[in-house]
Amino acid sequence: MSTIKDIARETGLSLATISKYLNGGHVLDQNRERIEAAITKLDYKVNYFARGLKTNRSMTVGVLLPTISSPFFGRVVAAMDGRLRQCGYHSIVCSYDFDPQLEQEQLRLLVNINVDAIVFVPQQIDAATLTSIVQNVPVVLVDRAIPDYRCDAVVADSLNAIYSAMEALFRKQHSRIGLIVGPQDISTARERLIGYRRVHEDYHIPVDEELIQVGNYDLESGYRLFNALMDLEQPPSAVCVTNYDMTVGAITAAHERGIALPEQVDFIGFDNIDLCQVVTPPLPFVEQPMDEMGREAARIVLQRLDGGKEPPQLLRLKSKLSHV
Amino acid sequence: MSTIKDIARETGLSLATISKYLNGGHVLDQNRERIEAAITKLDYKVNYFARGLKTNRSMTVGVLLPTISSPFFGRVVAAMDGRLRQCGYHSIVCSYDFDPQLEQEQLRLLVNINVDAIVFVPQQIDAATLTSIVQNVPVVLVDRAIPDYRCDAVVADSLNAIYSAMEALFRKQHSRIGLIVGPQDISTARERLIGYRRVHEDYHIPVDEELIQVGNYDLESGYRLFNALMDLEQPPSAVCVTNYDMTVGAITAAHERGIALPEQVDFIGFDNIDLCQVVTPPLPFVEQPMDEMGREAARIVLQRLDGGKEPPQLLRLKSKLSHV
DNA sequence: TACAATAAGCTAAACGTTTCGTTCTAATCT
DNA sequence: AGATTAGAACGAAACGTTTAGCTTATTGTA
Numbered sequence: 001m002s003t004i005k006d007i008a009r010e011t012g013l014s015l016a017t018i019s020k021y022l023n024g025g026h027v028l029d030q031n032r033e034r035i036e037a038a039i040t041k042l043d044y045k046v047n048y049f050a051r052g053l054k055t056n057r058s059m060t061v062g063v064l065l066p067t068i069s070s071p072f073f074g075r076v077v078a079a080m081d082g083r084l085r086q087c088g089y090h091s092i093v094c095s096y097d098f099d100p101q102l103e104q105e106q107l108r109l110l111v112n113i114n115v116d117a118i119v120f121v122p123q124q125i126d127a128a129t130l131t132s133i134v135q136n137v138p139v140v141l142v143d144r145a146i147p148d149y150r151c152d153a154v155v156a157d158s159l160n161a162i163y164s165a166m167e168a169l170f171r172k173q174h175s176r177i178g179l180i181v182g183p184q185d186i187s188t189a190r191e192r193l194i195g196y197r198r199v200h201e202d203y204h205i206p207v208d209e210e211l212i213q214v215g216n217y218d219l220e221s222g223y224r225l226f227n228a229l230m231d232l233e234q235p236p237s238a239v240c241v242t243n244y245d246m247t248v249g250a251i252t253a254a255h256e257r258g259i260a261l262p263e264q265v266d267f268i269g270f271d272n273i274d275l276c277q278v279v280t281p282p283l284p285f286v287e288q289p290m291d292e293m294g295r296e297a298a299r300i301v302l303q304r305l306d307g308g309k310e311p312p313q314l315l316r317l318k319s320k321l322s323h324v
Numbered sequence: 325m326s327t328i329k330d331i332a333r334e335t336g337l338s339l340a341t342i343s344k345y346l347n348g349g350h351v352l353d354q355n356r357e358r359i360e361a362a363i364t365k366l367d368y369k370v371n372y373f374a375r376g377l378k379t380n381r382s383m384t385v386g387v388l389l390p391t392i393s394s395p396f397f398g399r400v401v402a403a404m405d406g407r408l409r410q411c412g413y414h415s416i417v418c419s420y421d422f423d424p425q426l427e428q429e430q431l432r433l434l435v436n437i438n439v440d441a442i443v444f445v446p447q448q449i450d451a452a453t454l455t456s457i458v459q460n461v462p463v464v465l466v467d468r469a470i471p472d473y474r475c476d477a478v479v480a481d482s483l484n485a486i487y488s489a490m491e492a493l494f495r496k497q498h499s500r501i502g503l504i505v506g507p508q509d510i511s512t513a514r515e516r517l518i519g520y521r522r523v524h525e526d527y528h529i530p531v532d533e534e535l536i537q538v539g540n541y542d543l544e545s546g547y548r549l550f551n552a553l554m555d556l557e558q559p560p561s562a563v564c565v566t567n568y569d570m571t572v573g574a575i576t577a578a579h580e581r582g583i584a585l586p587e588q589v590d591f592i593g594f595d596n597i598d599l600c601q602v603v604t605p606p607l608p609f610v611e612q613p614m615d616e617m618g619r620e621a622a623r624i625v626l627q628r629l630d631g632g633k634e635p636p637q638l639l640r641l642k643s644k645l646s647h648v
Numbered sequence: 649t650a651c652a653a654t655a656a657g658c659t660a661a662a663c664g665t666t667t668c669g670t671t672c673t674a675a676t677c678t
Numbered sequence: 679a680g681a682t683t684a685g686a687a688c689g690a691a692a693c694g695t696t697t698a699g700c701t702t703a704t705t706g707t708a
Contacts, residue, residue: 003694014658019696028656048438049382050694052373053663060437068401068417074393078421090433092416093392097402109414113384114372219598248572249602255579256604274543278573280580327664338688343666352686374664377693 002042010038022046052114061091061301062110063119064103068095072244072271072290073121076142079294080119080301087302089116100124107133117301122146123186138304140297145187145314152304154296154315156288158188161319162195162240165268165286167203168321169238174266175205178229178236180246182217189217192242211236215246222249230257230265238266242286247272251279268321276322288319326366334362346370376438385415385625386434387443388427392419396568396595396614397445400466403618404443404625411626413440424448431457441625446470447510462628464621469511469638476628478620478639480612482512485643486519486564489592489610491527492645493562498590499529502553502560504570506541513541516566535560539570546573554581554589562590566610571596575603592645600646612643 007018011034021027021035038044052058061084065073081091094110096102103125110118117138122130127149130139141153162179169177179196182189193212200207210232215221222241226249229236241250247269254261261267261283269276269285276285296315303310331342335358345351345359362368376382385408389397405415418434420426427449434442441462446454451473454463465477486503493501503520506513517536524531534556539545546565550573553560565574571593578585585591585607593600593609600609620639627634 005694015695016659016697017657020657023696026656031656045436047377047694048436049373049376050663051696053371053377053665053694054696056663058373058437067398068392069395069398071393074391074419077392078419090418090437092418092437094414094416095398095402112369112372113382113414113416220602223602245598248599251576252579252599252603255576258582274569275572275576278544278547279576328666329664339665340667340689341687344687347666350686355687371664374693375666377664377695378666380693 001047002044003047004044006042007035007038007044010042011035056114058114058116059089060113060115061089061117061119062113062115063091063093064106064110065093065095065121066098066123068093070244071274072288073143075290076294076297079291080298081294083295083298084301089302089305091119096123098123104129104133111135111137116305119297119301138301140300140304142293142297143188147187151312152300152314153312154293154300154317155188156293156319157316158191158242158319159195159198161286161288161321162192162242163199164321165240165284166196166199168284169240169266169268170199170203170205172238172266174236174238176208176211176234176236176238178211178213178226178239180213180215180222180225180229180239180241180250182215182243182246184214189242196240208234217243217245219245219249219252222246223253224249226250226253227257230259236265238262238268240268240270242270244271246270247285248275251275251283273322282323285322286319287322289317292317325371326368327371328368330366331359331362331368334366335359380438382438382440383413384437384439385413385441385443386437386439387415387417388430388434389417389419389445390422390447392417392421394568395598396612397467399614400618400621403615404622405618407619407622408625413626413629415443420447422447428453428457435459435461440629443621443625462625464624464628466617466621467512471511475636476624476638477636478617478624478641479512480617480643481640482515482566482643483519483522485610485612485645486516486566487523488645489564489608490520490523492608493564493590493592494523494527494529496562496590498560498562500532500535500558500560500562502535502537502550502563504537504539504546504549504553504563504565504574506539506567506570508538513566520564532558541567541569543569543573543576546570547577548573550574550577551581554583560589562586562592564592564594566594568595570594571609572599575599575607597646606647609646610643611646613641616641 004015004018008015013031017027018035063077084091094106096106103123111134118134119140119142121143122141127146139151141151143155145153145155166177181193184190197207213225213228215225222245229239241247259265267283269283271288272285276283328339328342332339337355341351342359387401408415418430420430427447435458442458443464443466445467446465451470463475465475467479469477469479490501505517508514521531537549537552539549546569553563565571583589591607593607595612596609600607
């Protein structure tokens, strides 16, 4: 591997000049050409470690997800990465596969490899542990908040999303609406349930607790809980499902029982654009603003990396209901 | 941030001794205690850049995927990461979102940040470009090979997987079997089609080209192509789908048409364990050895990182048919 | 013409580790 | 007791950059 010294020798210039060139500084045209020639000739690449050692920057943003196999997070990360890339940053992703132990370990890893900032979808970690691990690395939470932890966060407004979805169903004269919701230790899943209760209150419609089914956000629970709803003595006339995988499970269950969606049982899915659009007729679904979440996360990261000292902001982005 | 020098000062020992301790060397018990005390007191962390600069190692393996939202790759990566972690390595993931431009860029990124090895699921890149980018960083291909590129690779034996699946259907007296296969620029998708043709040859059953439907590996194409098959003048009596998302699409399409799987149309899915197991009755599916692929990829990576100079190995792992 | 201001390049120190070769200490052997 | 040796710690150089401070050359201005 050739170094900056080799380039200096080859061109007859000093280290400082080469370095200046590499970092976008101005050098004489004639020297610039010589440097560029030498770089290609010697196949020079700047040494990431040496540069990082001097500058204390890696130009890298670490992303930590509960799982790497989620279309939802995948889309958010893609949007974020695109934006960061424009500004010379790169993102690298880790996941903890829903393991609370690994959640902390991976966070430590990211800090250890000196990412300049962390974008994090938390699950179990508490405020104190997180603080002690990340020290002064900027953290932006995505999709979920952590109780009692003040920091930048970009989430979708789950409460209002469910609220509007339910309103749409109320307007169609449904009053028994099943809800398949996520684990209640996840902030946004809690909010979705709150939205469900609140809209009932506001419309003076009593909540039947049987209609609230709490799942694990996976396909199987969507399937199982849809069936559970239909097996009630008084099944709901409409069902609302609150994430991607559970939507697949619920639709499958409905199909299998020969229930026509939305004619026989009205239906609102979540996030699963592909499936909801592909079925006939297309089903309405709540679409969280994945791209916007990614872009906003990137914006906040860049702002922090730029030394921004504003107080932490909690960004609550609007979801939209595809159609009704 | 405190450095090794601060620890030296605090303990009265030399830099060399602290470094020795940090790297697992033997120091007097009494000194060990002093060092450990100082480390916690000063909250010392070794500087990743400085260490990397000296050692030329990052203890990090880069993973590059076509997309970050795939349950299949997610599982492979999880298995791999687990194994690498045991040996002190960590994996970081990037994706190129099916963009050939980004595929190269991300590869360069991984090389630039000095990952010790790269695990790569390629799509468009050609042998020459890849070689020129990765130089002497060990590369292990996963799930797919690259034409004319000799290097370590771990793939599932797609040809035989389809072969056995088809055999099972032949044995049940099906002779018109629809195939929904992936893009033919992906090596393993090609192999799946070859397997389909070969088993027909071997069983002396003519191939009706209409029954071969080429999709994009996404949900929509599974849905659309299943419908296309059913809309044929002579629809197949069985259908075989060859990846996760297309399996969802195909099952949905069948359900919608009121086709009972597998009674009315026999069916074999692919990879989608969740969905195929959840439907009633459970559907057979080809299960690629995701965990094994991950573990084997890790094993080869570790072997290379250990200086192994064996010729490149192409590992072809057996898939299994869940049941028939 | 003299002098300030600007531009370009240079020298050298620093970033925080690891490691080679050496010295010191104490234990073991004859 | 003296020679040998192993173990532990040490000193100093090196890894490949960036950058502050300085020198020199060039341009513009009074």
